[in-house]
Amino acid sequence: xxxxxxxxxxxxxxxxxxxxxxxxxxxxxxxxxxxxxxxxxxxxxxxxxxxxxxxxxxxxxxxxxxxxxxxxxxxxxxxxxxxxxxxxxxxxxxxxxxxxxxxxxxxxxxxxxxxxxxxxxxxxxxxxxxxxxxxxxxxxxxxxxxxxxxxxxxxxxxxxxxxxxxxxxxxxxxxxxxxxxxxxxxxxxxxxxxxxxxxxxxxxxxxxxxxxxxxxxxxxxxxxxxxxxxxxxxxxxxxxxxxxxxxxxxxxxxxxxxxxxxxxxxxxxxxxxxxxxxxxxxxxxxxxxxxxxxxxxxxxxxxxxxxxxxxxxxxxxxxxxxxxxxxxxxxxxxxxxxxxxxxxxxxxxxxxxxxxxxxxxxxxxxxxxxxxxxxxxxxxxxxxxxxxxxxxxxxxxxxxxxxxxxxxxxxxxxxxxxxxxxxxxxxxxxxxxxxxxxxxxxxxxxxxxxxxxxxxxxxxxxxxxxxxxxxxxxxxxxxxxxxxxxxxxxxxxxxxxxxxxxxxxxxxxxxxxxxxxxxxxxxxxxxxxxxxxxxxxxxxx
Amino acid sequence: xxxxxxxxxxxxxxxxxxxxxxxxxxxxxxxxxxxxxxxxxxxxxxxxxxxxxxxxxxxxxxxxxxxxxxxxxxxxxxxxxxxxxxxxxxxxxxxxxxxxxxxxx
Numbered sequence: 001x002x003x004x005x006x007x008x009x010x011x012x013x014x015x016x017x018x019x020x021x022x023x024x025x026x027x028x029x030x031x032x033x034x035x036x037x038x039x040x041x042x043x044x045x046x047x048x049x050x051x052x053x054x055x056x057x058x059x060x061x062x063x064x065x066x067x068x069x070x071x072x073x074x075x076x077x078x079x080x081x082x083x084x085x086x087x088x089x090x091x092x093x094x095x096x097x098x099x100x101x102x103x104x105x106x107x108x109x110x111x112x113x114x115x116x117x118x119x120x121x122x123x124x125x126x127x128x129x130x131x132x133x134x135x136x137x138x139x140x141x142x143x144x145x146x147x148x149x150x151x152x153x154x155x156x157x158x159x160x161x162x163x164x165x166x167x168x169x170x171x172x173x174x175x176x177x178x179x180x181x182x183x184x185x186x187x188x189x190x191x192x193x194x195x196x197x198x199x200x201x202x203x204x205x206x207x208x209x210x211x212x213x214x215x216x217x218x219x220x221x222x223x224x225x226x227x228x229x230x231x232x233x234x235x236x237x238x239x240x241x242x243x244x245x246x247x248x249x250x251x252x253x254x255x256x257x258x259x260x261x262x263x264x265x266x267x268x269x270x271x272x273x274x275x276x277x278x279x280x281x282x283x284x285x286x287x288x289x290x291x292x293x294x295x296x297x298x299x300x301x302x303x304x305x306x307x308x309x310x311x312x313x314x315x316x317x318x319x320x321x322x323x324x325x326x327x328x329x330x331x332x333x334x335x336x337x338x339x340x341x342x343x344x345x346x347x348x349x350x351x352x353x354x355x356x357x358x359x360x361x362x363x364x365x366x367x368x369x370x371x372x373x374x375x376x377x378x379x380x381x382x383x384x385x386x387x388x389x390x391x392x393x394x395x396x397x398x399x400x401x402x403x404x405x406x407x408x409x410x411x412x413x414x415x416x417x418x419x420x421x422x423x424x425x426x427x428x429x430x431x432x433x434x435x436x437x438x439x440x441x442x443x444x445x446x447x448x449x450x451x452x453x454x455x456x457x458x459x460x461x462x463x464x465x466x467x468x469x470x471x472x473x474x475x476x477x478x479x480x481x482x483x484x485x486x487x488x489x490x491x492x493x494x495x496x497x498x499x500x501x502x503x504x505x506x507x508x509x510x511x512x513x514x515x516x517x518x519x520x521x522x523x524x525x526x527x528x529x530x531x532x533x534x535x536x537x538x539x540x541x
Numbered sequence: 542x543x544x545x546x547x548x549x550x551x552x553x554x555x556x557x558x559x560x561x562x563x564x565x566x567x568x569x570x571x572x573x574x575x576x577x578x579x580x581x582x583x584x585x586x587x588x589x590x591x592x593x594x595x596x597x598x599x600x601x602x603x604x605x606x607x608x609x610x611x612x613x614x615x616x617x618x619x620x621x622x623x624x625x626x627x628x629x630x631x632x633x634x635x636x637x638x639x640x641x642x643x644x645x646x
Binding site: 195264 | 583600601602609612642
């Protein structure tokens, strides 16, 4: 934890009084701990993106192209024509304020420009000035303003202080998708080379080696083999994980952090046990070795290209359909963009579980199902042999990862799984879960250390809800289904709610699965001793 | 590009103080960077972790899985944190001259 971060009792003193001057005349301050570093030129060059250069947001001179204003305005004009939603979202907001206190960054910072309505107004004011008659004729009356370097800096600061989680959109009476406003603002910023490294380097790596981390094929194989060996040590069962096996029924794609970081890795162990348990004919790929789509934080073009990569591999391997792992943002792309962006995956088959025969009609176009859908269906049909007492050392709650919850409505399946693989499950308060879930505070490429103070502020509402179940029920495990969550919730909880660990849903599935031919299990997948032989009473709340 | 100056030597580093050119690494570099990570003395335990990371990096072009690092060096994750207060990715990798991993980590 960085030394520059204030202590929790200091950080929680949030000042909700607005600045004295009106928002247009309150310039942005790049305070350390509250913004992300600029994209490294090598990554922009690799992606052939504009204006690669050495610069940082705290620099006075951002080394913009001479005609940067024309580039941005032309970019806006083009996108206003291309995306009817963009013009609609610019025009219809009545500033009712329903969204204002729904943003985790506003709750945690008290900065009015983190109210979704005002964040969008940063862009709307420029839209009005150049693209509406009233704004052109009477800018002051119309709430319009000129596009200046200071405005551009303000965009950068606040549009990289939005995690595109869409909690505010749930409350908007007009259904304005504020994440799309952020996405378009970032896309415009990208036109003049104002982007953050934590989003751009993973994108560049994804094209270079197949995944965010830059793991090459031999490294991918090495990590998978390590997991197979360790599973054998833990369970006595040797699983087979085919890599790039042509003609397999299913291509399974997980976030690369699952075969790199902790606690993600234990989720990987869970997947592998599950597939072995039901004898799934599947393959993983070193090329499509990333579920995450950081194009979502960059541009529509990048979303499309990264999504295409997974399907290209599915076609090459001649699989029937895809199963996706515990990944967050990719599910927004799959469920809401892919169909019109890349087109339906007509060359694949509608997913049918080979174990239960369930036909997943909702994925008839994308041909990709979420692993939680696959597993919940298996449990529903009694196809898994489970011993939930093996998770008795955990008192579990579930954090709805933003995109699976709000972008694909995956609300019941993870809970159904958890209630079957663990015996102590407790919900956080209802206005902090399901479609109203609070973001981890680090999504959309903001999960980097230089931004730690802002992440801790943004994660405060989530942490507060965890505190409630920790103090009331003794919860010691927060489960989730997103790799960014697994990376960023542990430091968040250490800071605000010590004593609560983080795990993937399939880690608990792996603990509970009774494998054929297994040795008596004395530990969970983390190597921790199991709670007891004599299981206590079942408690669900 | 920031420059890190120590013991009369200069290194090009990124904003987080990671060595820009991993190919110039040697043991002296590890000692120099230890000063930025609150590691006062590099013991055999430190070197075991550093050399493991370094060799893995030369073979695979990236750091190993955290779990693999723990298992192969025989140190638990909390022991790695005791050796390198910023942890395996930010502390140990920095001393071993590896680039910082990005993404959902």
